[in-house]
Amino acid sequence: MPASESRFDWDSLKNRLNDISKIGNEERTIEQIRETLVERAERFRREESTVHNETEEMIVFQEGDERYAIPLRMLSEIRPITRMTPLPLVSKNILGVINFRGKIVAMYGLSRDSHKKTTETLKDSHQGDVHHGQKIGSALIGHGIAANLALFADQVIGTLSISAAEIREAPISLGEFDYIRGVGTDGLIFLDLENLVKNKQFYMA
Amino acid sequence: MKNMSNEVNTAGQVIYDIEARKSYLQITDEDAKRMMAIKPLAEANVDTILDRLYEHFVSFNSTKAFLQSDKHITNLKSAQRKFFMKIMDGKYDHDFLEGRISVGRTHERIGLEPEWYIGAYSRYINLILPFIVEEMKGKPQAITQHVSSLVKIIFLDMGLAIDTYIEAMKIRENNLKQQFIGNLSQFSGSLSEATNSIVSATSQQSATASEQATSVQEVSATVAEVKQTSIQAVDHASKVISSAEGAVVASKEGTQAVEESIHGMHDIQKQVEAIAEKILGLSEQTQQIGEIIQSVNEIAEQSKLLALNAAIEAARAGEHGKGFSVVASEIRTLADQSKQATNQVRGILGEIQKATNSAVIATEEGGKKVDSGVLLANRAGENIHRLAQAIAESADSGRLISSSSQQQTAGVEQIAVAMQQISQATKDALNAVKKTEEVAHSLRQLSGNIDELIESFSTVKKLEVEWKLA
Numbered sequence: 001m002p003a004s005e006s007r008f009d010w011d012s013l014k015n016r017l018n019d020i021s022k023i024g025n026e027e028r029t030i031e032q033i034r035e036t037l038v039e040r041a042e043r044f045r046r047e048e049s050t051v052h053n054e055t056e057e058m059i060v061f062q063e064g065d066e067r068y069a070i071p072l073r074m075l076s077e078i079r080p081i082t083r084m085t086p087l088p089l090v091s092k093n094i095l096g097v098i099n100f101r102g103k104i105v106a107m108y109g110l111s112r113d114s115h116k117k118t119t120e121t122l123k124d125s126h127q128g129d130v131h132h133g134q135k136i137g138s139a140l141i142g143h144g145i146a147a148n149l150a151l152f153a154d155q156v157i158g159t160l161s162i163s164a165a166e167i168r169e170a171p172i173s174l175g176e177f178d179y180i181r182g183v184g185t186d187g188l189i190f191l192d193l194e195n196l197v198k199n200k201q202f203y204m205a
Numbered sequence: 206m207k208n209m210s211n212e213v214n215t216a217g218q219v220i221y222d223i224e225a226r227k228s229y230l231q232i233t234d235e236d237a238k239r240m241m242a243i244k245p246l247a248e249a250n251v252d253t254i255l256d257r258l259y260e261h262f263v264s265f266n267s268t269k270a271f272l273q274s275d276k277h278i279t280n281l282k283s284a285q286r287k288f289f290m291k292i293m294d295g296k297y298d299h300d301f302l303e304g305r306i307s308v309g310r311t312h313e314r315i316g317l318e319p320e321w322y323i324g325a326y327s328r329y330i331n332l333i334l335p336f337i338v339e340e341m342k343g344k345p346q347a348i349t350q351h352v353s354s355l356v357k358i359i360f361l362d363m364g365l366a367i368d369t370y371i372e373a374m375k376i377r378e379n380n381l382k383q384q385f386i387g388n389l390s391q392f393s394g395s396l397s398e399a400t401n402s403i404v405s406a407t408s409q410q411s412a413t414a415s416e417q418a419t420s421v422q423e424v425s426a427t428v429a430e431v432k433q434t435s436i437q438a439v440d441h442a443s444k445v446i447s448s449a450e451g452a453v454v455a456s457k458e459g460t461q462a463v464e465e466s467i468h469g470m471h472d473i474q475k476q477v478e479a480i481a482e483k484i485l486g487l488s489e490q491t492q493q494i495g496e497i498i499q500s501v502n503e504i505a506e507q508s509k510l511l512a513l514n515a516a517i518e519a520a521r522a523g524e525h526g527k528g529f530s531v532v533a534s535e536i537r538t539l540a541d542q543s544k545q546a547t548n549q550v551r552g553i554l555g556e557i558q559k560a561t562n563s564a565v566i567a568t569e570e571g572g573k574k575v576d577s578g579v580l581l582a583n584r585a586g587e588n589i590h591r592l593a594q595a596i597a598e599s600a601d602s603g604r605l606i607s608s609s610s611q612q613q614t615a616g617v618e619q620i621a622v623a624m625q626q627i628s629q630a631t632k633d634a635l636n637a638v639k640k641t642e643e644v645a646h647s648l649r650q651l652s653g654n655i656d657e658l659i660e661s662f663s664t665v666k667k668l669e670v671e672w673k674l675a
Contacts, residue, residue, distance in 0.1 A: 044535055057520050057530065059513060072520035078513045080506075138510075143521070156509070158537060159516050 055161040060188065061140065061153035064111025067188050069160060070151070074193040076143040078156055080135045081107075086119060095152055096122075100141055107139060108196075109152045118152065146197045160188075221365065223302045230361050232297065236354035241295035243351055246340050247333060251289055254332040255282050261328055268321055289329065292358055305362055309369020313377065319367050326363050330355065386662045393655040400652055403645040407638050414635040421631055425624045432617040435610050442607035449600035456593035463586035467579050474575040481568035488561035491554045498547045498554065505543035512537030 058069040059078070079100065084107055086096035092115045095107045109115055121136050139150040167182040167190050179196035183189055247254075259278055262268040272278050291304055312322055334352065341347045515533035519526030 044531070044538070057516065059517075072517050075517050076521075077517060078510055080510060143517075156513060158509075158541060159513065159534060
């Protein structure tokens with residue numbers, strides 16, 4: 001192998017070092033800051049009509065392998081949960097209860113293995129394998145008639161403004177499972193929390 | 206005519222016929238009687254005659270030389286008296302002959318030549334004649350007769366003496382000749398033998414010299430080859446020395462280079478360790494960053510939650526909450542971005558941590574490799590040192606070879622010169638041998654000549670006494 005090929009490219013390295021050393025030390029001018037702000041404003045600019053009439057704000061979260069969306073108006077608050085009290089002899093959908101501002105709220109899991117997963121996590125927590133105060137997941141606390149109910153989320157992804165036209169109707173074969181409003185084109189499941197509270201099947205599962 | 210030849214006995218001596226001589230000289234009994242008649246006269250005057258005779262002898266150097274002393278003269282006189290008186294005895298028989306022969310042989314032996322004793326006879330006659338003339342004064346016939354008889358007897362005696370002298374001389378000469386022939390023959394034999402030996406030796410020498418010349422040529426050729434080889438050896442040795450010296454210099458440079466490379470490697474090791482230390486420091490700082498990121502992440506999470514709750518509140522506020530809802534959404538977006546950023550930062554930190562680990566491991570490996578490199582370099586240095594020593598030794602050997610070869614060349618040149626000299630000497634020797642051979646052949650010829658001479662001498666003629674009257 002010729003010596004030239006094995007020779008290290010120190011000049012290139014020095015250039016890279018020089019570039020690195022500049023990061024964080026750049027003096028930003030007022031113009032540059034203004035540009036950034038304008039860029040950001042452009043990014044968040046919305047058509048006024050879509051904001052007002054046809055769209056609905058949804059919160060998107062993940063539980064198990066699925067992603068779900070619930071209208072913001074159906075929730076009162078999202079909280080991280082570090083502890084939860086499991087309940088004996090209840091439906092597998094009920095993972096346990098939590099204390100929300102002095103009120104006992106039942107925690108529901110949508111995924112098939114939510115119960116098992118949270119149980120194991122809590123067991124680890126009690127045994128000290130998980131640090132005390134470590135986040136187990138998030139609780140999406142309902143509003144209105146669903147005020148005593150919270151949905152368990154592994155991860156809250158964010159919010160979504162979506163028009164009703166973008167939600168596909170749930171197939172008729174789902175029958176009494178009317179708490180599923182429909183699905184999105186990307187596999188997102190749209191839930192109706194009020195129907196969920198009303199549905200007895202859900203409690204019996 | 207009467208045969209005058211004398212017989213020769215076994216000793217080569219002549220047997221004289223006294224009677225024939227007396228007859229030839231016409232010596233008769235009368236002559237004998239006359240001699241006896243004058244014997245008393247001779248007896249009476251013999252001393253005077255002898256004194257005069259010896260006076261005469263002494264007066265001549267040639268005759269004086271035969272006279273050694275007075276006693277000798279006295280003895281000789283005594284002998285002369287007997288001889289002289291014998292002439293006067295009047296008996297000229299075999300005894301007389303014996304006596305004369307004895308005297309003649311004695312004369313020959315002592316070298317008294319006829320010249321002198323003929324003179325002596327003459328002196329005798331001259332000395333005795335006055336006494337005879339005086340004795341027979343007035344008797345001219347008697348004087349004539351007696352003097353005639355005396356002369357006859359004297360001549361008989363003289364003839365015998367001369368013949369005996371000649372005979373003795375011939376015998377002696379013959380003996381000398383025989384002795385000479387014998388010696389010469391012996392010499393010739395020795396000469397022939399020596400010549401043959403010389404010829405044989407020279408032939409052998411010639412052959413040896415030829416062989417030697419061939420050998421010298423071969424040796425010269427070999428010496429030339431050896432010289433060439435020796436020169437080549439010197440040449441090769443010079444090259445070996447030259448390359449060995451170059452190798453020694455190169456090995457010294459190599460040793461130095463190895464030492465420098467060991468130093469360099471140690472420096473590299475130190476620097477690499479320093480780099481590892483710094484990288485570790487950076488890694489620890491990234492951990493701090495991670496902790497900060499964690500805080501930021503939590504803040505973002507809480508911000509997001511707050512924004513969500515604010516959105517819920519805004520939604521519940523209906524139309525009045527619309528503006529607030531936008532702000533809440535904005536805050537939530539910022540929180541999301543913060544979270545994403547922290548995630549990215551965390552990812553980058555993870556990469557940095559991996560890179561740091563890799564760098565530390567690489568540093569450790571590098572350190573180990575430097576260690577083994579130092580070990581190898583040390584070994585290489587030792588090998589180079591050993592090699593340098595071996596090369597230096599070979600250079601020394603080369604010098605020795607060169608020196609020896611030069612000496613050898615010098616020696617070989619001396620040998621070559623010596624061989625040329627030997628060659629020249631061999632040629633000279635060959636020439637000398639050829640000359641010797643020629644001389645030997647000449648000697649052989651000479652030996653042949655001598656043999657012929659001997660042959661000619663050896664044909665002994667029958668000794669004869671020829672009677673010639675002067």
